[in-house]
Amino acid sequence: MKRIAFLCLAFGAATALISCGKSGPNSESAATPDRPPISAQSTPNSPVEIVTKSGVEMVSLPGGEFMMGSLQGNPDERPPHTVRVSAFVIDKYEVTQELLAKVQLPNPSHWQDSPKKPLERVRWRDAKQYCNERSLLESLQPCYNEKTMDWDCNYGANGYRLPTEAEWEYAARAGTDGPYDFGQADKLRQYAWFAANADQKTHPVGQRKPNRWGLCDLYGNVSEWCEDIYLPSYSTNSPAIDPHGPVNSGNDVKRVIRGGSWKSSADACRSTARQGELTGDSDACFSTDYCGFRCVRRMTTEEQMSMRSRTK
Numbered sequence: 143m144k145r146i147a148f149l150c151l152a153f154g155a156a157t158a159l160i161s162c163g164k165s166g167p168n169s170e171s172a173a174t175p176d177r178p179p180i181s182a183q184s185t186p187n188s189p190v191e192i193v194t195k196s197g198v199e200m201v202s203l204p205g206g207e208f209m210m211g212s213l214q215g216n217p218d219e220r221p222p223h224t225v226r227v228s229a230f231v232i233d234k235y236e237v238t239q240e241l242l243a244k245v246q247l248p249n250p251s252h253w254q255d256s257p258k259k260p261l262e263r264v265r266w267r268d269a270k271q272y273c274n275e276r277s278l279l280e281s282l283q284p285c286y287n288e289k290t291m292d293w294d295c296n297y298g299a300n301g302y303r304l305p306t307e308a309e310w311e312y313a314a315r316a317g318t319d320g321p322y323d324f325g326q327a328d329k330l331r332q333y334a335w336f337a338a339n340a341d342q343k344t345h346p347v348g349q350r351k352p353n354r355w356g357l358c359d360l361y362g363n364v365s366e367w368c369e370d371i372y373l374p375s376y377s378t379n380s381p382a383i384d385p386h387g388p389v390n391s392g393n394d395v396k397r398v399i400r401g402g403s404w405k406s407s408a409d410a411c412r413s414t415a416r417q418g419e420l421t422g423d424s425d426a427c428f429s430t431d432y433c434g435f436r437c438v439r440r441m442t443t444e445e446q447m448s449m450r451s452r453t454k
Contacts, residue, residue, distance in 0.1 A: 189316075189355040192231065192449035195280045198241070201356050202446050205229040208312055209319060211377050212414040218374040219414045226383045227312050231446070232305060233436035235347040236260035236359050236366065237272065245275045252431040258346035260364045260434040266397050266421035267293055269304060269367050269435040276437065277301030285439075292390060295369060302437040307370040307416070308385050309438055310400045314361075314413040316354035321412040322361065323353045330408050334362025340404035360401050361411045364434035365419075368398040372418030397421050403432035 190202045211222040239249055240257035250263045270293045274284040277299075285303040286293040295303055305313070316323040324333055331339050333351045344363055352358045360366075370376075370387025372395070387398070396418035402411030409415065422428030441449075 190446070191234065191356060192446065194449065196276065198276075199234040200231045201234050202231045202441065202449075203229060203313060203355060206312065206317075208315055208317075210308060210311055210380075210414075212321070212412075214321070215412065215414050216416070218416050219377070221377055223377055223380060224382060225308050225312070225380070225385060227306075227308055228384055228440065230305075230309060230438050231441050232309070232313050232357065232438045234352075234357060236364055236434050236436050237269075238347055242272065245272060245279075247272060247275070250428075252429075253344050256346050258348075259344050260347055260359070262344060262364045262434050263429055263431045264367075264434055265423050265425075265428055266367050267423040273302040273304065273437055277439075282439070295386075297386065300440060300442075302439045304367050304369040304435055305438040306384070306386055307368045307398045307400065308380075310366065310368050311413055313355065313357055314353065314401070316357075318354070321414065323413065324351075327408045330361065330411060334359070334402055334411055335404050336362040336402050336406045336408060336411050337404070338408065342404065344404050361413075362402040362406065363404060364401075365399040365403040365406070365417065365432055366401050367419075367433060367435040368400055370398045372396040372398045372416070374418075394420065394424070399433055405432050 187204045189204070192200050192202050194200060205226070205228045207224060207226040209222050210225040212219045213222060237260065238258050239251055239254060239261055242249055242261055243257065247268070249261070250265070250268070251259070251261055252263050253259055270286045274286050274288065277284040282301040283299040284301045285295050285297070285299040287296065314323065321327070322330065322333070330336065333353070335345045335350060340362070347363065348358045350359065350362070353360055371390055373388040376388055399417045399419045400415070402415070419430065419433060422430060
């Protein structure tokens with residue numbers, strides 16, 4: 143019954159997320175000469191904004207190769223290694239409380255004063271449940287098997303899932319090789335809510351500038367769950383093509399979270415910074431109010447062309 147209600151509600155209204163990069167010329171998120179807007183007229187190998195059947199804004203990213211990790215960061219970011227990821231689409235914004243309400247799942251967030259604030263205090267498995275519900279809304283095959291203890295991911299399914307750690311870093315780097323895609327840390331206030339400017343709380347999504355590929359709040363607001371198990375030394379033996387993270391040991395493992403949050407230092411907001419967090423799936427008192435997520439999925443060329451036409 144919950145899923146039927148979910149379908150009715152979500153088809154009845156398009157998502158009304160705050161837009162970054164589509165504001166007026168005086169907006170913080172307006173395009174600049176060195177940061178052109180992402181548009182449906184981009185070349186086939188450029189990021190393109192799309193709108194899904196359920197009204198969620200996403201960005202279609204071409205596949206590519208990049209250098210993952212850093213020699214200048216923490217030990218778990220080493221060694222830098224070449225990784226190739228396949229094309230995928232990723233949410234333009236972190237999943238908001240407004241989107242969760244449409245699927246009639248309970249809102250665990252600490253700050254509930256705005257529906258456009260990102261979800262936080264959300265368990266890893268609850269994030270996966272949202273992904274499955276959103277897949278069903280769009281008649282897609284859910285990625286997660288809810289009958290298995292760990293809700294195993296079927297990467298061959300066409301539904302929504304959490305990003306792999308490699309996909310997340312590829313999206314954050316946006317074709318650059320520095321700690322931030324915009325340059326030096328002195329500009330971070332323009333792109334992220336973090337300890338220096340967040341006033342110890344989350345903020346509605348899309349109020350800071352997007353990165354070069356049109357993605358908002360990657361560097362701050364809330365940190366984001368990834369699909370991978372966290373292993374400090376994983377970089378030493380990670381596969382070179384579409385890595386999915388270490389094999390599950392069967393214990394209460396930590397999962398990777400990426401990106402800074404409202405409580406992070408500038409250093410923790412870097413594109414390559416890694417953290418491991420217990421999922422909270424078996425913790426009745428889970429209270430990690432700095433961790434949310436965004437969704438990704440793989441699309442056929444035909445799907446992408448259809449959805450690009452909606453942005454023209």
